[in-house]
Each structure stands twice: as structure tokens, then as C-alpha cells.
Amino acid sequence: MAVQIIPTQPFSDQKPGTSGLRKRVTVFQAPHYLENFVQSIFDAIKAPAGSTLVVGGDGRFYNIEAIQIILKMAAANGFGHVLVGENGILSTPAASCVIRKYQTFGGIILSASHNPGGPQGDFGIKFNTANGGPAPEKVTEAIFVRSKEITQYKIIDAPDVALDALGETELAGMKVEVIDSVTDYVELMETLFDFEAIRQLLASGFRLRFDAMHAVTGPYARAILVDRLGAEASAVMNAVPLPDFGGGHPDPNLTYAHDLVEIMYGADAPDFGAASDGDGDRNMILGKHFFVTPSDSLALIAADARLVPGYVQGIAGVARSMPTSAAVDRVAEELDIPCFETPTGWKFFGNLMDAGKVTLCGEESFGTGSDHVREKDGLWAVLFWLNILAIKRQPVETIVKRHWARFGRNVYSRHDYEELPSAAAQGVIEHVRASFPVLEGKVLGRYTIKTCDDFSYTDPVDGSVSQKQGIRILFEDGSRIVFRLSGTGTEGATLRIYLEAFEPNASKHGLDAQEALGELIEIAHQISELKQRTGREQPTVIT
Numbered sequence: 001m002a003v004q005i006i007p008t009q010p011f012s013d014q015k016p017g018t019s020g021l022r023k024r025v026t027v028f029q030a031p032h033y034l035e036n037f038v039q040s041i042f043d044a045i046k047a048p049a050g051s052t053l054v055v056g057g058d059g060r061f062y063n064i065e066a067i068q069i070i071l072k073m074a075a076a077n078g079f080g081h082v083l084v085g086e087n088g089i090l091s092t093p094a095a096s097c098v099i100r101k102y103q104t105f106g107g108i109i110l111s112a113s114h115n116p117g118g119p120q121g122d123f124g125i126k127f128n129t130a131n132g133g134p135a136p137e138k139v140t141e142a143i144f145v146r147s148k149e150i151t152q153y154k155i156i157d158a159p160d161v162a163l164d165a166l167g168e169t170e171l172a173g174m175k176v177e178v179i180d181s182v183t184d185y186v187e188l189m190e191t192l193f194d195f196e197a198i199r200q201l202l203a204s205g206f207r208l209r210f211d212a213m214h215a216v217t218g219p220y221a222r223a224i225l226v227d228r229l230g231a232e233a234s235a236v237m238n239a240v241p242l243p244d245f246g247g248g249h250p251d252p253n254l255t256y257a258h259d260l261v262e263i264m265y266g267a268d269a270p271d272f273g274a275a276s277d278g279d280g281d282r283n284m285i286l287g288k289h290f291f292v293t294p295s296d297s298l299a300l301i302a303a304d305a306r307l308v309p310g311y312v313q314g315i316a317g318v319a320r321s322m323p324t325s326a327a328v329d330r331v332a333e334e335l336d337i338p339c340f341e342t343p344t345g346w347k348f349f350g351n352l353m354d355a356g357k358v359t360l361c362g363e364e365s366f367g368t369g370s371d372h373v374r375e376k377d378g379l380w381a382v383l384f385w386l387n388i389l390a391i392k393r394q395p396v397e398t399i400v401k402r403h404w405a406r407f408g409r410n411v412y413s414r415h416d417y418e419e420l421p422s423a424a425a426q427g428v429i430e431h432v433r434a435s436f437p438v439l440e441g442k443v444l445g446r447y448t449i450k451t452c453d454d455f456s457y458t459d460p461v462d463g464s465v466s467q468k469q470g471i472r473i474l475f476e477d478g479s480r481i482v483f484r485l486s487g488t489g490t491e492g493a494t495l496r497i498y499l500e501a502f503e504p505n506a507s508k509h510g511l512d513a514q515e516a517l518g519e520l521i522e523i524a525h526q527i528s529e530l531k532q533r534t535g536r537e538q539p540t541v542i543t
């Protein structure tokens with residue numbers, strides 16, 4: 001099995017975004033496209049000969065084909081051992097778990113997360129380093145630089161490797177080990193949570209529904225919720241992973257997880273509902289007729305962490321992405337622990353966790369996690385909630401409202417405007433940026449603008465600086481509007497508007513978020529000239 005050296009030419013569009021390289025499947029299928037990027041990764045990371053790599057993905061269309069190419073390229077590039085999930089399946093948090101547990105050099109994860117899949121859908125690829133987390137910007141930048149100068153890639157000419165049975169095979173001197181996709185992850189969860197207490201909760205008549213959205217978490221949720229914790233099989237819905245996610249959009253929010261939302265807001269709703277996304281790192285938490293915002297979920301988990309075995313010693317600190325609400329900041333203040341505000345994207349949390357500065361972190365975009373891995377983790381969040389519920393034995397709504405009564409409520413919503421022409425979306429951002437001087441001090445209804453800025457972050461561990469991470473309009477009373485362009489979309493541009501107001505008064509905590517934020521929403525439109533510049537009045541998705 002000879003190493004082939006294939007001449008190639010660079011593609012100009014292989015810059016990794018918020019979470020790796022994401023493009024339409026058809027783009028990845030173009031000759032040399034995937035190969036160029038994989039070779040750019042290998043060239044940039046400079047793994048010593050004989051290193052071990054983890055490979056797996058969320059099972060979406062093109063997952064297996066891509067894995068076969070990656071295996072042959074890994075062998076040609078001198079890797080000694082690859083751990084690959086059975087049938088190419090590893091959820092993103094499970095991949096992170098495996099990278100750490102077996103102390104590998106890193107891993108390649110194939111996913112476009114919550115973006116739709118199928119032949120016309122999206123595909124994605126990213127590299128995670130030895131700590132199990134997404135490569136930091138200096139690595140992704142080196143990959144991008146390499147992708148612009150690449151002239152050849154290396155690949156073995158060999159038949160495909162069988163990935164449908166556990167065990168070891170050899171590929172041109174490289175060991176390919178097919179591992180169970182679920183076991184290592186389940187074992188890790190058992191060390192963190194009180195499975196017996198959750199088992200008792202479920203045996204007491206407590207009813208739960210988990211929506212796997214035909215994505216990667218189906219087998220994980222079954223193994224944990226049904227096999228280990230005793231939930232009924234029907235508690236896991238849309239449990240069979242499909243290459244096109246059954247035609248759905250595997251994003252666990254109120255718009256896309258509609259099957260679950262209907263059940264949780266219907267007559268005879270279960271006590272607890274949750275969903276995860278395409279690759280298993282996101283989560284949505286619902287109570288009976290009640291939605292828990294991800295920002296509140298993070299704050300609540302932080303406040304009650306000591307109830308859970310894995311966190312009974314307390315937490316070192318917390319971190320949230322800048323657009324995430326400041327609910328967790330209030331908890332950190334009371335616990336007297338540090339709270340970090342980072343740019344959007346999980347990669348910024350890794351340094352803080354490696355340095356022992358934070359235990360829990362989260363994003364408003366349905367991402368919550370801890371230092372047990374270096375990715376956000378959907379099922380982990382679900383188990384955290386179940387563990388808290390098993391101890392408190394109160395409805396989800398009561399738990400959240402008591403939290404608000406104690407800390408105040410950070411009323412929160414995100415409005416997304418998807419598939420905008422890039423120039424128009426960019427125009428909105430530039431217009432708001434250019435308006436800073438006239439906006440500061442301006443009185444708009446009951447709000448007064450205190451300051452405006454472009455969020456910039458200096459990593460407290462390695463000193464690296466990330467600039468222009470979102471535009472913040474900060475009001476005197478602590479309310480905020482943030483404008484940001486998505487870094488994960490594949491078609492046109494997505495403008496995200498994040499809205500937050502603080503409500504200390506418990507008598508107003510029952511208000512619907514959109515209602516409570518009505519005036520801020522109008523201000524956001526006014527100062528951004530959104531309608532004139534994009535022709536849109538209504539967001540595509542509200543979360």
C-alpha cells in the first residue's frame with residue numbers, strides 16, 4: 001500500500017469559523033476539497049510520527065466517506081493509531097472525552113452541528129487538541145495559512161476500512177481501532193452524577209421526554225436514560241440517527257424542536273423535556289409549559305452545583321460568552337468565585353479550564369458544559385438538571401422562579417436574521433459602529449445609553465487578543481443590546497441581535513420575555529436601521 005502524493009491547488013475559502021470549517025456537502029465533495037483541508041490540518045499541527053488520533057462525527061451525510069479519506073491520509077502522514085467511533089459515530093462531547101481519556105494527540109470531528117444535513121445540507125470538520133477542546137485561534141489560523149499555500153497531499157491507495165464492528169485493523173502500518181461510540185462517555189457521566197437518585201426520581205412517576213432530533217444523541221440517550229436510569233423507551237423520541245436528520249433542522253430551540261415543544265406545552269405534558277442538536281453538544285431544557293433560557297440554566301446549575309456528586313467540592317469559577325446573559329455573574333458574585341466573559345465560541349473556555357480557573361461555562365446558544373470535557377455537552381446538562389430535580393423534587397418552573405426571586409431575572413432573548421445578503425448585514429454592523437459617538441448618552445424611551453463598544457478579549461492565560469467580537473450597546477440600568485454576525489452560517493450572513501434587561505422585581509417575573517423586551521427590540525431596530533438596510537422586519541428565529 002503505497003503512499004500517493006497528489007498534486008493540488010489551494011482553495012481560498014478554507015478559513016475555519018466559530019467552530020471549524022463548515023460548507024455545503026457539495027463543496028466538500030468537490031475534488032481535493034476535503035483532502036486539502038485535512039492535509040492543511042496535518043501540516044499545521046505537526047504531530048510526531050506514530051501519534052494517536054481520534055476520528056468521529058455526528059453521522060450526517062458524507063460522514064463515512066470523509067472518515068475513510070481521513071484514515072487513509074492519517075496513515076500516509078505517519079500517524080500510528082486512530083481511534084474511530086463504530087460506524088464513524090462520535091458525538092462532539094464523546095470525542096472530547098475519548099481524546100482526553102486515552103491521552104491522544106488530538107482528534108478530527110466531523111459535524112456541522114445544528115445545521116441541516118443530507119446531500120444538499122451542510123458538512124463540517126474541525127480539529128481538537130490534546131486537551132479535548134477545539135483548536136485555539138493560533139492553530140486554526142495556521143491551518144488556514146497552510147490551506148492557502150498547499151501544493152500536494154498524501155494518501156494511501158487502499159480499500160476502505162470496515163467500521164461496522166469493534167476491533168482493530170491495520171492500514172499501511174497504522175492501527176485503526178474501532179471503539180464503542182457510547183461506553184467511554186457513559187462511564188464518565190456515571191462518575192459525575194448520582195444515577196441512583198435519578199433512577200429513583202424516574203421510578204416515582206416523574207415523566208421525561210428527550211428529543212434526539214434524529215441526530216447523534218439517540219444512542220447515547222438510550223444507553224443512559226433508558227438502559228441505565230430506567231426511563232421508558234418512548235421517553236427518547238426521534239432516537240434513530242439519520243444522515244439527513246429526517247429532513248429536520250437539528251437545533252434544540254423552540255422553533256426547530258417543535259415536536260418536543262408541542263408535547264411539553266400540550267395537555268398532560270411530562271415533567272421535564274430536553275433536546276440536543278446534530279452533534280450532541282447543545283441542549284434545551286423545558287419544564288411543563290415552561291422554557292428555561294440557556295443563560296438561566298447556566299446560572300441555576302452554578303447555584304446548585306454542590307448538590308451534584310461531581311461538583312460537591314464547589315466550583316472554581318464560571319465563564320460565559322459575552323452575548324450570554326449576566327444571570328450567572330450574579331451567582332458567581334454570591335458564591336464569591338471569578339466570572340469570565342469571553343468571545344462567542346467554545347474554544348475560548350479551554351484555556352480557562354486547563355488553568356483551573358473555571359469549572360462551569362456556557363453560552364446563550366444552548367451550550368452548557370464543565371471541565372469534565374472541553375466541549376459543551378448536551379446530555380451532561382440534561383443529567384445535571386435531572387440530578388437537581390431528583391434532590392429538590394420541585395417542578396422546573398418553581399426552581400427557576402425561586403432562582404429569579406433570589407437573584408433577580410435577566411430577561412433575555414436572541415433574534416436571528418438568517419440568509420441576509422452579506423453586504424447588507426455588514427452594513428448594519430458598520431452603521432451601528434459608526435454611530436457610537438451620537439449614541440452615547442442618548443435617551444431612548446425609558447432607556448439611556450451609557451456606552452457602546454466593540455467587544456475585545458484578552459485571554460488571561462496566554463495573553464492572546466481577539467478583537468471585534470460583537471457590538472455592545474450598554475444602558476445605564478444594566479440592560480444591553482448586542483449585534484453580532486454569525487461565524488457558523490454557510491449561506492449569506494446571519495445577523496444576531498441579543499437583548500437583555502434586568503428585572504429585580506419578582507412581581508414582574510411572570511412576563512413573557514418578548515413583551516418585557518419590547519422597547520429594547522424597538523431601540524435595536526431604530527439604531528441599526530435594520531429594515532431600511534435589509535428589508536426585514538421580523539427575525540427568522542427567536543430564541
Ligand code: G1P
Pocket residue numbers: 018019113321344345346363364365367485486487488489496
Ligand atoms: C454559534 C453560536 C455560538 C456557538 C457556535 C457553535 O456561533 O452563537 O455560541 O459556540 O454556534 O455551536 P455563531 O453562528 O453565532 O458564530
Ligand code: ZN
Pocket residue numbers: 092112113114277278279280281282
Ligand atoms: Zn453542536
